[in-house]
Amino acid sequence: MENNNENSRRKFLNNGLKIGAATAIGSVVLANLASKLTAQEDSAATDTMELMTTDGTIIQVDSASVIEAAPKHEHEEAYNVREGMPNRKFVMVVDLAKCKNALKCQVSCNKNHYITGDNAWLKVYKMQESKETAPYWMPTLCQHCDQPACVTVCPVDATFKRRDGLVLIDNERCIGCRFCMAACPYSTRVFNWSEPNQGEITMTMDMEGKSAYSPEHTGFPSIKGTVDKCDFCPHSIAEGELPHCVTACPNGVFYFGDKYEDTVTNGDETFRFSQLLKNKAGYRIMEGLGTEPSVYYLPPTDRLVDFEEGLEHFTEFQSVEKPE
Amino acid sequence: MNKYDTLLNDLAPKKFGKKGVIWTSFLIVIIIIGIIAYIDQLIKGQVVTNMRDYALWGIYISNFVFFVATSFVGAVAVAILRLTNNAWRTPIVRIAEIITFAAIAMAGVTIMIDMARPDRLLNLFIHARIQSPITWDVIIIPTFLAISALLLYFPLLPDFAILKNHYKETNPTASKWYGKLSLNWKGSKAQKAIQTKSIKIIAILILPVALILQTIDAWLFSSTYRIGWDSTNFAPYFISGAFVAGVGALITVICVVRKVKKLENYITEFHFDKLGKLLVLACLVYLYFNINEYLMPLFTAKKGEMTHLDTLFTGHYSFLFWMVTIGGLIIPIIVLLFKKGRQPKAMFVIGLIVVLASWWKRYIIVTPTLLHPFLPIQGVPESWHHYFPSLHEWLITSATLAAALLIITLLVRFVPVIPIQRTADEQELLETEKNTKS
Numbered sequence: 001m002e003n004n005n006e007n008s009r010r011k012f013l014n015n016g017l018k019i020g021a022a023t024a025i026g027s028v029v030l031a032n033l034a035s036k037l038t039a040q041e042d043s044a045a046t047d048t049m050e051l052m053t054t055d056g057t058i059i060q061v062d063s064a065s066v067i068e069a070a071p072k073h074e075h076e077e078a079y080n081v082r083e084g085m086p087n088r089k090f091v092m093v094v095d096l097a098k099c100k101n102a103l104k105c106q107v108s109c110n111k112n113h114y115i116t117g118d119n120a121w122l123k124v125y126k127m128q129e130s131k132e133t134a135p136y137w138m139p140t141l142c143q144h145c146d147q148p149a150c151v152t153v154c155p156v157d158a159t160f161k162r163r164d165g166l167v168l169i170d171n172e173r174c175i176g177c178r179f180c181m182a183a184c185p186y187s188t189r190v191f192n193w194s195e196p197n198q199g200e201i202t203m204t205m206d207m208e209g210k211s212a213y214s215p216e217h218t219g220f221p222s223i224k225g226t227v228d229k230c231d232f233c234p235h236s237i238a239e240g241e242l243p244h245c246v247t248a249c250p251n252g253v254f255y256f257g258d259k260y261e262d263t264v265t266n267g268d269e270t271f272r273f274s275q276l277l278k279n280k281a282g283y284r285i286m287e288g289l290g291t292e293p294s295v296y297y298l299p300p301t302d303r304l305v306d307f308e309e310g311l312e313h314f315t316e317f318q319s320v321e322k323p324e
Numbered sequence: 325m326n327k328y329d330t331l332l333n334d335l336a337p338k339k340f341g342k343k344g345v346i347w348t349s350f351l352i353v354i355i356i357i358g359i360i361a362y363i364d365q366l367i368k369g370q371v372v373t374n375m376r377d378y379a380l381w382g383i384y385i386s387n388f389v390f391f392v393a394t395s396f397v398g399a400v401a402v403a404i405l406r407l408t409n410n411a412w413r414t415p416i417v418r419i420a421e422i423i424t425f426a427a428i429a430m431a432g433v434t435i436m437i438d439m440a441r442p443d444r445l446l447n448l449f450i451h452a453r454i455q456s457p458i459t460w461d462v463i464i465i466p467t468f469l470a471i472s473a474l475l476l477y478f479p480l481l482p483d484f485a486i487l488k489n490h491y492k493e494t495n496p497t498a499s500k501w502y503g504k505l506s507l508n509w510k511g512s513k514a515q516k517a518i519q520t521k522s523i524k525i526i527a528i529l530i531l532p533v534a535l536i537l538q539t540i541d542a543w544l545f546s547s548t549y550r551i552g553w554d555s556t557n558f559a560p561y562f563i564s565g566a567f568v569a570g571v572g573a574l575i576t577v578i579c580v581v582r583k584v585k586k587l588e589n590y591i592t593e594f595h596f597d598k599l600g601k602l603l604v605l606a607c608l609v610y611l612y613f614n615i616n617e618y619l620m621p622l623f624t625a626k627k628g629e630m631t632h633l634d635t636l637f638t639g640h641y642s643f644l645f646w647m648v649t650i651g652g653l654i655i656p657i658i659v660l661l662f663k664k665g666r667q668p669k670a671m672f673v674i675g676l677i678v679v680l681a682s683w684w685k686r687y688i689i690v691t692p693t694l695l696h697p698f699l700p701i702q703g704v705p706e707s708w709h710h711y712f713p714s715l716h717e718w719l720i721t722s723a724t725l726a727a728a729l730l731i732i733t734l735l736v737r738f739v740p741v742i743p744i745q746r747t748a749d750e751q752e753l754l755e756t757e758k759n760t761k762s
Contacts, residue, residue, distance in 0.1 A: 176440025
């Protein structure tokens with residue numbers, strides 16, 4: 001009895017497996033056949049497509065297997081100013097070898113942010129580390145640190161760090177304690193000591209009869225008793241444009257881009273961000289402090305123009321031109 | 325009973341004399357001028373100060389630090405002397421508590437004067453972020469204010485009850501108010517038990533709270549990268565500095581109150597001797613931390629550190645630095661080490677110098693550091709490279725100092741500066757001891 005039983009079980013298992021395998025193979029074959037039949041119809045119209053992968057190589061793909069992705073409706077979700085633009089990480093590279101203190105960046109920044117104070121947000125420092133080392137021009141703006149000292153000390157969350165890398169200020173919340181200014185090692189923060197006399201923009205706003213304030217366009221308007229600084233121009237990025245300093249620079253000093261896309265551009269040339277830093281030994285200022293800035297610098301080597309040429313525009317005591 | 329009457333007559337609050345009226349009106353005038361200046365600052369913005377983007381904090385902040393430091397005296401006099409069973413503290417504790425209360429109240433006001441948007445004060449609560457040292461300040465200052473108010477008030481209950489009876493016929497209104505303030509104090513056993521227990525809890529509580537207050541005050545600075553502030557030594561340095569400022573203020577106020585209220589029999593040279601020794605101790609500890617803070621960085625001589633120290637030792641702030649260090653620290657130590665130096669008159673002068681030096685000390689802690697940022701100061705008007713307070717700042721700051729003095733003056737006027745009940749009890753105890761011995 002026992003033997004019989006065992007035999008019948010083996011038989012059953014054996015058969016079962018065979019049937020199972022046959023059905024599996026059969027279904028695959030059928031599916032293949034079916035897909036081939038349908039594909040033949042499509043490939044009669046087009047054959048292959050060239051596409052670029054995320055690492056930059058060009059590949060050929062059977063156009064039949066290319067399916068149009070459903071558009072992501074990111075914009076339909078409420079845009080959060082404190083979260084920033086999704087899946088972006090903005091960076092800047094400043095090529096010190098090209099800077100000759102033309103100051104067009106500063107003028108453009110001052111104009112487009114309606115700066116009326118005495119301290120520009122973008123400054124070109126005349127630098128010289130020691131007597132023997134070469135002098136150079138160093139444009140400095142908010143470094144949009146990933147470990148921002150200013151954000152840590154703000155008591156009311158008026159200055160905040162976004163996912164897209166930007167450090168911005170909510171001027172409608174700032175209490176004017178200036179702790180962030182004391183905390184910032186790069187001295188990039190500027191205070192509205194008095195009512196900013198911004199003439200034209202107050203007039204536009206009066207005409208439109210609305211408060212146009214957004215942390216994404218600092219200086220529009222500036223608010224008395226609060227802190228301002230470079231905002232990396234998210235208002236330009238949103239319109240598909242580069243920040244004002246980048247477009248204004250005649251020497252292509254500033255490269256702006258997205259770290260996730262690994263590209264930076266100064267408008268004329270576009271580079272792979274990581275490759276550019278690698279080739280030209282990019283660095284960040286005061287790396288030792290651990291603030292992790294988003295602004296990178298390329299050392300002032302092989303300069304096209306003499307440092308002295310920049311002296312023509314250098315003003316020790318002025319960074320914002322006053323209307324006469 | 326006769327002895328008790330003289331005690332009561334000596335210690336009960338008296339009306340202002342002519343000098344008192346002039347002094348009080350003088351303070352009120354300064355405060356009014358300060359308020360006018362402050363309103364002007366509100367209207368025009370902080371452009372009326374000489375603070376700018378580099379010297380972004382000025383005397384409002386250093387004055388705030390001074391007030392916070394001075395408020396430390398309550399903790400020292402009350403808690404430390406109490407916990408160490410120093411019986412000589414009796415006639416000075418109340419003055420110390422009054423100074424503490426006035427100083428911390430004005431510290432709170434001063435920090436708000438520095439805020440450019442006081443209209444957004446509530447944001448500190450609505451949007452509070454716990455990682456900011458300012459939020460810690462927002463928590464600790466009201467806490468300390470409440471504790472120091474209670475520490476002043478609880479021991480006053482029996483005295484208010486005494487004053488209620490004392491003024492029953494001569495001044496019914498005053499009697500009524502003292503009666504209300506005494507919370508129906510009868511001196512029963514149960515009341516005394518509650519009072520003693522409450523005072524004990526608060527006296528112990530004020531010590532950690534005061535230490536935390538001074539520490540947070542130091543962390544306001546040392547939580548930044550700035551050279552001269554970025555120091556792990558800063559909190560104990562501030563605590564010891566507060567010890568000096570507080571005891572200095574206490575000695576000065578005691579000298580004046582003693583003279584005006586003719587309390588020579590109660591606050592004797594013995595007390596001055598003790599206070600003098602306390603101040604020497606404070607100064608020596610502070611000197612130690614000063615050496616840590618200013619001498620040790622010389623050895624590594626980092627570039628930024630050297631620029632900072634140069635401005636203090638030989639540069640723009642050297643006069644103030646040496647005045648504060650030698651005049652406010654070394655000379656007091658030398659003078660007070662001698663018994664003759666611990667006489668009331670000498671002590672008054674020393675106390676005054678110590679208080680003045682303490683104020684300027686905060687000024688040179690705050691200002692020079694801000695004028696030496698990591699990147700060079702460029703592209704701003706020449707005047708932004710320096711800082712000296714504007715007229716508005718002086719007027720407003722003077723008003724805060726006057727307000728602190730006014731609070732002290734009014735409390736000294738209406739509250740018995742020397743605990744009546746306690747002094748009576750102690751004298752009685754002394755009498756019985758004498759009787760039993762003889």
